[in-house]
Amino acid sequence: MSDFYEVEDTQGVRCPWNIWPQTRMDLMRNGVPLSILYTPSKQIEKLLRVQYPCVRCTKCAAILNPFNPVDFASKQYTCCFCGTQQQLPPAYREITEQRKPAELHFAYRTLEYELQQVQPEQKIIIFCVDTCVEESELLKIKESLQLAIDVLPENTKVGLITFGTTVNVHELVFEFCPRKVVFRGTLDMTPQLIDQYLGMKNPTQRFVLPLSVCRESLTQLIEDLHVDLWTVPEKHRPFRSTGVAASIAVSMVHCLQASLVQQHKNPMANVAILSSGPCTSGPGQVVDADIAQHVRHWPDVQQKNDVAKYVKDSTKFYEKLGERALECNCAVNIFSCSTDQIGLLEMKGICTQTGGTMLISESFGYSAFTKSWRIFLEMHSDSNEEALIKAQGAANLHISVSQNIKVHGCIGPVSSLKSNSTQVSPTEVGVGSTDKWQLAGMDSDSTYAFVFDLMEVPKDVGLQNRFIQFRTEYTDATTLKRIIRVTSCAFRSEFNENMQTISTGFDQEAAATMVARIAAWRFEQTKSTEEVLRGVDRVIIKTAKSFCTFVPNDPNSVKFQSNFEFFPQFLYHFRRSDLIQLFGQSPDETTMKHFQLCRQTVPNMLSMMQPALLSFTVQNTEGEPVFLDSQECTPDRILLMDSFFNLLVWSGSTVAAWRQAGYHLKPEYANVKALLDSPKPDCEDILRGRFPSPRYDYADQGTSQARILLAKVNPASTHKTGCSQGEVVATDDVNLQQFLEVLKKTMVVVEK
Numbered sequence: 001m002s003d004f005y006e007v008e009d010t011q012g013v014r015c016p017w018n019i020w021p022q023t024r025m026d027l028m029r030n031g032v033p034l035s036i037l038y039t040p041s042k043q044i045e046k047l048l049r050v051q052y053p054c055v056r057c058t059k060c061a062a063i064l065n066p067f068n069p070v071d072f073a074s075k076q077y078t079c080c081f082c083g084t085q086q087q088l089p090p091a092y093r094e095i096t097e098q099r100k101p102a103e104l105h106f107a108y109r110t111l112e113y114e115l116q117q118v119q120p121e122q123k124i125i126i127f128c129v130d131t132c133v134e135e136s137e138l139l140k141i142k143e144s145l146q147l148a149i150d151v152l153p154e155n156t157k158v159g160l161i162t163f164g165t166t167v168n169v170h171e172l173v174f175e176f177c178p179r180k181v182v183f184r185g186t187l188d189m190t191p192q193l194i195d196q197y198l199g200m201k202n203p204t205q206r207f208v209l210p211l212s213v214c215r216e217s218l219t220q221l222i223e224d225l226h227v228d229l230w231t232v233p234e235k236h237r238p239f240r241s242t243g244v245a246a247s248i249a250v251s252m253v254h255c256l257q258a259s260l261v262q263q264h265k266n267p268m269a270n271v272a273i274l275s276s277g278p279c280t281s282g283p284g285q286v287v288d289a290d291i292a293q294h295v296r297h298w299p300d301v302q303q304k305n306d307v308a309k310y311v312k313d314s315t316k317f318y319e320k321l322g323e324r325a326l327e328c329n330c331a332v333n334i335f336s337c338s339t340d341q342i343g344l345l346e347m348k349g350i351c352t353q354t355g356g357t358m359l360i361s362e363s364f365g366y367s368a369f370t371k372s373w374r375i376f377l378e379m380h381s382d383s384n385e386e387a388l389i390k391a392q393g394a395a396n397l398h399i400s401v402s403q404n405i406k407v408h409g410c411i412g413p414v415s416s417l418k419s420n421s422t423q424v425s426p427t428e429v430g431v432g433s434t435d436k437w438q439l440a441g442m443d444s445d446s447t448y449a450f451v452f453d454l455m456e457v458p459k460d461v462g463l464q465n466r467f468i469q470f471r472t473e474y475t476d477a478t479t480l481k482r483i484i485r486v487t488s489c490a491f492r493s494e495f496n497e498n499m500q501t502i503s504t505g506f507d508q509e510a511a512a513t514m515v516a517r518i519a520a521w522r523f524e525q526t527k528s529t530e531e532v533l534r535g536v537d538r539v540i541i542k543t544a545k546s547f548c549t550f551v552p553n554d555p556n557s558v559k560f561q562s563n564f565e566f567f568p569q570f571l572y573h574f575r576r577s578d579l580i581q582l583f584g585q586s587p588d589e590t591t592m593k594h595f596q597l598c599r600q601t602v603p604n605m606l607s608m609m610q611p612a613l614l615s616f617t618v619q620n621t622e623g624e625p626v627f628l629d630s631q632e633c634t635p636d637r638i639l640l641m642d643s644f645f646n647l648l649v650w651s652g653s654t655v656a657a658w659r660q661a662g663y664h665l666k667p668e669y670a671n672v673k674a675l676l677d678s679p680k681p682d683c684e685d686i687l688r689g690r691f692p693s694p695r696y697d698y699a700d701q702g703t704s705q706a707r708i709l710l711a712k713v714n715p716a717s718t719h720k721t722g723c724s725q726g727e728v729v730a731t732d733d734v735n736l737q738q739f740l741e742v743l744k745k746t747m748v749v750v751e752k
Contacts, residue, residue: 004507011110011487012042014602016514018505019492020466024454026496031542032511033408033429033518034452037602040472040485041392041444048102049112052091054484055103059084062400062469063113065488066106072097080467080490081400109489115482122210123380124256124269124330125152126159126249131228132238133276137337138227140364141274144373145222151377154212159252160221163245164228164238165281169198169252170221171206172214178221181207183248185241186282188317191251191324200255208256236289240277242343243284243317246332246350249273250325257328268393268477269330270356270380270441274364276338283317285310286343295341298582298590302527314346322353326415329394331356331441333376336588337364345587348595355394355413355441358592359692371693379443379691388689395439395474397448402467404455407435411517412448413599414439425453430521442474445691447601449517466491499546506547506563512570513605515539519580520594529582533575540571545747555744572739573610573628573714593645596692604644611643611712614682618671621678629714629736631726635701640679641709647686647694649679650709656700701727 008014014037021027027034055064060082070077072095075088088095095101102108127148129141145160152158160170167183181197183189189197199205211218232238249271257269278286278295287295293307300307325332333356336342344358351358357376361369379391396417401407406425409432419436429451431437439446457464470487494502515536523532547564551557578585579593597608606612614623616638623640626632632639635652651659655675658664664673687693699705714736715729734742 004510008039008042008602010044010046011489012039012044013037013487013489014507014510015489015491015505016507016511017491017502018507019494019502021454021502022457022463022493022495024456027454029496029542030502030546031539031544032515034454035514036450036452036468036489037447037510037514038450038470038487039445039447039601040395040397040439040470040487041390041442041446041474043390043444044110047110047112048108049114049483050102051114053115054113054486055089055092057082057084058086060400061398063471063484063486063488064103065469065486066104066109067465067467067488067490068104070104081402081469083403103486110485110487113484113486115484122155122157123153124157124159124208124253125380126161126208126252126269126271128161128163128245128249128271128273128275129225130240130242130273130275130277131162131164131225132240133227135227137276137364138225142222142225144274144364144370146219147374148377149211149215149219149222151374151381152211153381155210156380157208157210157256158214158218159208159249160218161245161249162225163241165230165241167241167245167248169207169248172209172221173206173217178217178224183244184282185239185244188244188247188283189251191254194248194251195255198252198255200252208252233289235291237280237287237291238277239281239289240275240279241282242273242275242279243314243321244282246271246273246318247283247321250321250328250330250332253330254324254328257330268380268391268475269328271325271330271332272376273332273334275334275336275342276364277340278343279314284314284343284346286314286341286346296345296587298527298585298587301345301587311346314343315349318347319349319353322350323415325350325354326438326440329440330354331394333357333441335359335361335369335373336592337361337366337369341586341588343588344591348591351595352413352598353415353440355439355446357441357692358595360589360592361695366695368693368695371687372691375691375693389691390444390477392442392444392474392477393440395442395472396436397439398436398471398473399450400435400467400469400471401452402464404457404464405466405468406453406455408432408451408453409434410437410448410450411521411598413441413446413595414448427453429518439472439474445601445604446599449514449598451518463493463495466493496546503547503561503563508564508567508570509606510602511543512567512574512609513602515571516574516579516605516609517598519574520597523580524594529580532580536571536575536580540568540743541746544568544743548747550744550748553748555741555748558744558747568740568743569736570606570610572736573712576733577609577712579608596644600644607642607644611641611646613713614640614642614679616640616675616678618675621674623678623682627714628712629716629726630710630729631716633701633709633713633727634725638675638679639709640682641712642686642694643712644690645694646708647683647696648705648708649683649698650706651698651700653701 016032057079062081067080068077078085162168168180170180253269280289296308331354332350408425408429411430414437416434417436468489472485519532547561613628615626616623635654639650641648663669715731719730
């Protein structure tokens with residue numbers, strides 16, 4: 001696995017299969033699809049950036065790389081993707097086998113080309129604020145907006161929209177008193193009409209201005225914000241026009257950047273929606289204002305009954321709005337802080353297409369929101385060079401593959417640029433029918449999953465190497481220079497008869513996360529948990545048969561290879577997780593979790609599927625990883641569980657009793673104090689670098705909050721079996737051992 005981590009650190013690539021099957025039939029038998037997880041903006045420590053132009057193939061546009069055969073005598077090379085032989089440019093006439101340019105060295109399979117400098121327009125952030133809130137929540141919103149004024153650079157252009165029954169666009173500079181333009185919350189308008197009412201293309205417009213110009217007046221506007229004044233009838237929800245507010249914000253950006261996009265390709269803009277409830281009027285409506293109708297839940301969505309009557313139309317509205325936002329490279333970010341759903345199921349398309357983000361919290365005062373909000377602002381602040389997650393704005397990604405490979409598509413927050421070619425498969429997985437995608441709102445954690453197919457190749461044809469090249473063109477947020485990052489990969493191929501060789505290149509972590517992404521994508525298409533689980537089970541069985549030896553009809557004879565032993569375990573926990581199980585979970589929660597699953601790195605996705613568990617004891621306060629198992633929940637230790645969305649410090653009953661007795665306050669019990677403080681450094685590291693920030697909780701053994709951990713662990717001991725140590729879990733789920741036994745029985749059955 002260390003080799004896979006090294007490739008990820010130096011190239012941003014993780015591959016389930018690092019040695020590929022030779023034929024399409026072999027691929028179908030192996031279960032896990034042929035795929036690559038790629039992080040195009042990964043922060044690579046020793047990444048080389050050159051300042052000369054790249055050499056492109058005249059036929060397929062692939063860039064010169066270490067896998068191209070080069071004739072140094074004639075100064076010609078052969079493209080490894082299309083097979084075209086062509087001449088190197090005159091600037092390469094002095095190269096020799098000993099004096100090669102950087103792009104021909106294997107150490108630089110990932111490198112960047114610096115193009116001409118550009119001067120994109122200042123960053124734009126438009127804040128859309130929900131005013132149908134309690135006074136205490138509005139106060140927290142004001143504090144968050146004031147933080148944005150303090151953190152964002154002076155040249156950042158900002159705008160302020162508030163919405164409730166109506167949508168109010170605020171002027172940011174004024175002479176005597178603040179003014180605003182009020183729009184009806186039930187009627188959507190085109191960008192042309194918005195420009196007509198607001199004069200956005202007019203140099204003297206006052207609605208989106210640099211902070212350096214409007215800082216004082218914007219501060220006053222924020223202080224003067226008040227709760228929506230329209231009377232709410234008894235037993236009704238507030239009239240909230242979220243859809244119209246989002247549409248107006250996107251239209252304002254569209255008017256400002258219509259000409260700029262053509263000039264600079266990817267100026268960066270963001271819309272930040274701070275919402276505290278469902279849209280109840282106008283386009284994008286989620287539920288009726290009458291409180292007698294409840295907000296749709298999964299049974300309503302799956303059965304398509306009257307409660308979910310707005311889902312289809314609202315989803316289409318936000319998808320269309322996402323297309324409009326994409327035209328001006330505007331990322332839409334939704335911060336949902338409410339005890340009720342706000343409609344993320346319907347709004348997902350606008351975030352996925354534009355590369356924005358989603359966050360769920362119960363209040364604008366909760367740490368999950370406040371920490372995430374600060375990180376979001378720091379990502380878009382040029383002044384903070386130490387931000388762990390860097391925002392790079394919009395980008396285009398083009399992929400080239402060998403002649404015997406087809407591209408099914410990409411699973412992630414992308415949109416198609418409709419660049420069809422002979423290397424595109426007619427079968428779509430994710431966003432398909434193209435070999436070029438637009439990545440709006442890309443950051444250094446954005447990871448995209450590309451799925452491939454193999455052409456039919458006669459078995460008597462010799463083994464062939466396969467080549468993949470990713471080319472990502474973006475503007476560096478720090479230097480404001482146009483950059484092309486090129487990552488070239490090569491894969492050996494083998495017949496399935498040599499599975500022992502193929503298995504040495506199997507990355508079980510990447511494979512498990514890839515299966516999870518495809519499952520999330522299929523759930524979005526079918527809304528059927530049962531169908532998705534059947535698909536996951538088929539993959540486990542197929543892949544397991546390739547990685548084990550057994551005697552037919554003898555489950556006890558099954559022996560898995562060492563680099564496969566955790567793969568069924570990852571997917572066992574995935575099957576039990578709230579990523580796929582809908583019971584007790586709202587559509588908004590599931591949507592947000594699937595959205596993050598389809599954009600995060602491999603380690604983060606693994607945390608979602610199988611939470612990481614660290615154990616701290618009096619003897620070991622440094623912490624050690626332990627299995628996610630109920631038997632690890634003993635009274636004399638502290639456990640730290642990281643499930644990406646939740647961070648939980650769990651204290652055993654003995655440790656909790658020590659704390660309640662105040663032993664940690666006595667000098668003679670310094671070891672108890674050290675134990676109680678031991679999880680804090682790990683928690684601080686996670687909270688500082690995680691976006692969105694997880695919910696952070698403490699729980700003692702036997703308390704209600706402890707259920708967060710018990711719902712995740714393998715139930716080795718249940719209320720039916722009892723236990724010799726650890727915690728008893730009240731569940732009817734099978735445990736991991738039973739799951740593996742059933743898997744073995746299924747594998748060894750020989751059909752007659």
